Amino acid sequence: MQNVMIVGAGKGGSAILKILNETEVLNVHAVIDRNLDAPGILLAKKERINTGRDWKPFLSENIDIIIEVTGDDSVFQQLRDAKNKKTILIPGSVAFLVSKLMEEKEELIKKHQNESYQQELIFNATNDGMVVIDDHGFVILFNRRAQEMMGVKKEDAIGKFVAEVIPTSRLPLILKTRKIEANQEMVLSNGRKIITTRIPIIEENGTVIGAFAVFKDITEVVNLAEEITDLKEIQTMLQAIIQSSDDAISVVDENGRGILINPAYTRITGLSQERVIGQPATTDISEGESMHMRVLQTRRAVRGVAMRVGPNKREVIVNVAPIIVKGKLKGSVGVIHDMSEIKSLNRELNRARQIIRTLEAKYTFEDILGKSDEMMIAIEQAKLGAKTPATVLLRGESGTGKELFAHAIHNASDRKYNKFIRVNCAAISETLLESELFGYEEGAFSGARRGGKRGLFEEANNGSIFLDEIGELSANTQAKLLRVLQENEIIRVGGTKPVAINVRIIAATHVNLEKGIAKGSFREDLYYRINRMPIHIPPLRKRKEEIPLLCERLIQKINRDYGRNVEGVNQAALQQLMAYDWPGNIRELENILGRAIIFMNYYETFMDVQHLPELKNKQIVSESVSSQYSNTVNLDQPLSALMEEYEAKIIQQTLNQSNGNKTLTAKKLGLSVRNLYYKLEKYKLENTGMQ
Numbered sequence: 247m248q249n250v251m252i253v254g255a256g257k258g259g260s261a262i263l264k265i266l267n268e269t270e271v272l273n274v275h276a277v278i279d280r281n282l283d284a285p286g287i288l289l290a291k292k293e294r295i296n297t298g299r300d301w302k303p304f305l306s307e308n309i310d311i312i313i314e315v316t317g318d319d320s321v322f323q324q325l326r327d328a329k330n331k332k333t334i335l336i337p338g339s340v341a342f343l344v345s346k347l348m349e350e351k352e353e354l355i356k357k358h359q360n361e362s363y364q365q366e367l368i369f370n371a372t373n374d375g376m377v378v379i380d381d382h383g384f385v386i387l388f389n390r391r392a393q394e395m396m397g398v399k400k401e402d403a404i405g406k407f408v409a410e411v412i413p414t415s416r417l418p419l420i421l422k423t424r425k426i427e428a429n430q431e432m433v434l435s436n437g438r439k440i441i442t443t444r445i446p447i448i449e450e451n452g453t454v455i456g457a458f459a460v461f462k463d464i465t466e467v468v469n470l471a472e473e474i475t476d477l478k479e480i481q482t483m484l485q486a487i488i489q490s491s492d493d494a495i496s497v498v499d500e501n502g503r504g505i506l507i508n509p510a511y512t513r514i515t516g517l518s519q520e521r522v523i524g525q526p527a528t529t530d531i532s533e534g535e536s537m538h539m540r541v542l543q544t545r546r547a548v549r550g551v552a553m554r555v556g557p558n559k560r561e562v563i564v565n566v567a568p569i570i571v572k573g574k575l576k577g578s579v580g581v582i583h584d585m586s587e588i589k590s591l592n593r594e595l596n597r598a599r600q601i602i603r604t605l606e607a608k609y610t611f612e613d614i615l616g617k618s619d620e621m622m623i624a625i626e627q628a629k630l631g632a633k634t635p636a637t638v639l640l641r642g643e644s645g646t647g648k649e650l651f652a653h654a655i656h657n658a659s660d661r662k663y664n665k666f667i668r669v670n671c672a673a674i675s676e677t678l679l680e681s682e683l684f685g686y687e688e689g690a691f692s693g694a695r696r697g698g699k700r701g702l703f704e705e706a707n708n709g710s711i712f713l714d715e716i717g718e719l720s721a722n723t724q725a726k727l728l729r730v731l732q733e734n735e736i737i738r739v740g741g742t743k744p745v746a747i748n749v750r751i752i753a754a755t756h757v758n759l760e761k762g763i764a765k766g767s768f769r770e771d772l773y774y775r776i777n778r779m780p781i782h783i784p785p786l787r788k789r790k791e792e793i794p795l796l797c798e799r800l801i802q803k804i805n806r807d808y809g810r811n812v813e814g815v816n817q818a819a820l821q822q823l824m825a826y827d828w829p830g831n832i833r834e835l836e837n838i839l840g841r842a843i844i845f846m847n848y849y850e851t852f853m854d855v856q857h858l859p860e861l862k863n864k865q866i867v868s869e870s871v872s873s874q875y876s877n878t879v880n881l882d883q884p885l886s887a888l889m890e891e892y893e894a895k896i897i898q899q900t901l902n903q904s905n906g907n908k909t910l911t912a913k914k915l916g917l918s919v920r921n922l923y924y925k926l927e928k929y930k931l932e933n934t935g936m937q
């Protein structure tokens with residue numbers, strides 16, 4: 247390459263220098279000027295040489311060409327002297343022109359650089375991600391948003407194959423298909439949701455020179471849309487709840503104007519939408535203060551306020567709460583319960599409770615009616631007895647409420663959650679009673695169950711056992727019962743091993759046990775054991791003042807059971823009831839009232855004398871029985887069968903007349919209660935009384 251020496255390093259010289267440096271056709275060996283700060287000297291970064299006017303001494307052998315860019319005459323003179331060298335003279339004006347062109351070129355470059363900088367600024371300022379690839383699929387542009395969305399730095403993306411940067415990118419495909427893919431949704435590996443448009447870059451001549459993708463991050467938008475969908479669903483659900491609620495709902499705005507009511511509201515208040523929406527909250531109140539207004543003033547909820555609403559002055563209970571959104575009061579919501587429904591539900595509940603109580607045969611002291619001194623004493627004693635573990639002996643005539651007392655004592659004791667077992671000692675035969683009470687071991691008697699059987703004492707463990715008609719116990723059973731009381735254990739029939747038990751005994755008798763002791767039919771030691779807390783329940787004839795109260799309550803009970811609506815007993819009927827002696831006590835009174843109600847017409851609300859049966863204080867049974875049955879007996883049978891038929895009919899008749907009271911029946915017929923039970927079983931007789 248030929249060596250050049252540039253003479254004159256002003257604007258023109260430095261322009262020539264740049265051209266030569268860039269084109270690299272000639273090698274610039276030296277640049278000289280008499281001024282050390284000339285731009286060409288500085289640009290050449292060559293040794294600084296101040297030549298003065300004479301530059302010849304610097305002309306070395308290896309310089310092939312001298313380019314002189316000066317208009318100085320003396321320089322020309324020197325050129326002539328150095329003729330052996332190839333000399334190019336460039337006049338100052340030409341050099342100036344060249345330098346001008348160079349400046350323009352620089353400016354153009356600067357401008358270009360500036361433009362691409364601005365372009366980059368724009369690319370980076372946009373909120374869309376942008377990726378541009380060249381025709382080979384290499385990333386040539388990766389803007390700020392793209393970096394954020396992909397989580398990849400620009401330095402790590404530029405120059406890489408696009409699939410290395412975005413594994414799911416379809417841009418390489420676009421280079422081939424040359425087709426635009428607009429608004430495609432995709433999910434990036436980092437979970438962000440984007441919507442992207444991919445466009446091939448095609449030159450006019452049809453050459454594909456690259457492709458680019460623009461993408462929007464729609465994660466937030468999608469999430470928002472999902473939230474809105476959720477909100478809409480919640481709104482639909484709330485609407486459904488409000489519309490289907492049986493409680494009335496009303497909502498007012500912060501000024502107390504109605505904005506929402508549900509169908510139940512219209513049903514309860516009788517007010518339709520038109521009369522409530524946009525109207526003051528006081529519109530529906532017929533009695534009482536508006537709770538909506540109070541809540542809006544105080545910003546505090548109110549609960550359980552009774553008031554009357556609507557034109558029908560419906561009795562309601564109201565709960566109202568403020569609606570506060572982001573600390574701002576927006577209105578209040580009220581829930582209105584219809585009291586008439588609650589009342590009828592309450593009635594239903596009481597009825598259900600009553601039924602359950604009857605089913606479980608569970609009574610409490612609240613069920614025992616009584617106001618006479620004797621009854622009050624008996625109730626007080628029983629309450630006291632309930633709190634102690636002692637054996638209680640209930641004494642009183644049949645139908646006075648001994649079983650009722652037994653239930654009440656059990657339910658008021660700490661055993662109330664355990665079993666209460668009732669045993670009628672007179673109703674079961676002696677041997678059966680023993681095995682029922684104490685259980686038996688396998689093989690204890692013929693017909694005994696395999697594996698034996700637990701007795702009622704074991705069943706009632708930790709609870710109470712009510713031994714009704716205890717005076718009817720056989721000597722053997724009395725001895726066994728004594729053992730239970732003394733040792734707190736039983737021995738099963740046919741067994742030898744004692745079984746520990748913890749049972750409270752509540753005994754009852756209508757017979758005089760003291761007489762039994764005198765006759766030798768009742769053990770004295772057992773008597774003392776069970777008679778520690780005797781409670782005497784007086785017969786009804788000794789507390790007739792209770793008859794009005796009893797009638798009132800018993801009629802309520804019978805109304806419930808029979809679905810009737812009888813309000814009470816009139817004066818004449820009451821007088822008749824008070825005059826009677828009630829040998830069958832309260833059970834008999836209950837039966838008489840029940841039977842009378844059956845005979846009352848539905849429109850009759852007060853019981854009158856005509857509804858009552860004839861109540862005679864002394865009844866002669868045998869005459870009426872013999873006259874009724876003497877003609878109906880089938881005489882075409884052996885005497886024994888005739889006798890049995892006659893006996894069965896007499897027992898049935900007496901039982902009916904005694905309102906099903908077996909003790910009374912036995913008494914009238916001069917039979918022991920046990921004997922009566924035996925005959926009832928034998929003749930399969932039914933108790934037609936109402937007990």
Ligand SMILES: Nc1ncnc2c1ncn2[C@@H]1O[C@H](COP(=O)(O)OP(=O)(O)OP(=O)(O)O)[C@@H](O)[C@H]1O
Nearest residue numbers: 613614615616643644645646647648649650832833
């Ligand atoms: N004080 C009372 N208050 C309300 N009802 C009563 C009262 N006393 C008895 N009764 C009712 O009278 C009926 C007979 O009562 P209960 O069966 O308790 O009598 P009892 O003395 O055990 O009779 P028995 O000796 O014949 O078994 C029951 O329906 C009972 O609810």
